[in-house]
Amino acid sequence: MSGLRLELLRHGVTERGSCFLGRTDAALTAEGWRQMEQGLADRSPSDYVGIYSSPLQRCAAFGREWAPEQGLVLDERLREYDFGDWDGETAARIHARDPESLGQFWQDPWHHAPPHGERLPDFFARLEALLEDLDRRHQGSVLLLCHGGVIRALHVILNGLPISEMFNYPVAHGSLHVFGSQQR
Secondary structure, eight states, X not given: OOSEEEEEEEOOOBTTOSSOOSSOOOOBOHHHHHHHHHHXXXXXXXXXXXXXXXXXXXXXXXXXXXXXXXXXXXXXXXXXXXXXXXXXXXXXXXHHXXXXXXXXXXXXXXXXXXXXXXXXXXXXXXXXXXXXXXXXXXXXXXXXXXXXXXXXXXXXXXXXXXXXXXXXXXXXXXXXXXEESSOO
């Protein structure tokens, strides 16, 4: 990423609350909208050479309103990790049903996906393909409206960190994360 600067905004709180929220298409709450607005309070759409969003409504709805004239691009590769059968469920409910699978996932997510869920190597591969594409297309700042798992995975990829560091990186709702040249 020689001349590319990525700014990643996590979506705000959704109507589904705290759960494994991957493919489930949950809407933002009023608080979630405010969190995203605060995350970009000192920025404007014209600050970016490209604005991309996950197609899930918790990212895309905000993007359409915040940057209506900027040519928002919905990119499937920015979708959150697919938690399969666990999607939309809380960890407590999953633990009550299947503590062994949940424990394996927490211990080694690279080799133990949720039942019918996305393999973590596949998730990383789609994000690496996105990065290569963005690096070819853009010089300057690009905004990505995305998800906590996407931001954590990109943090690991871009900083050459071991997968074990993925879940140690804090990603609050509405938080903005900057990777690449020209730190603001």
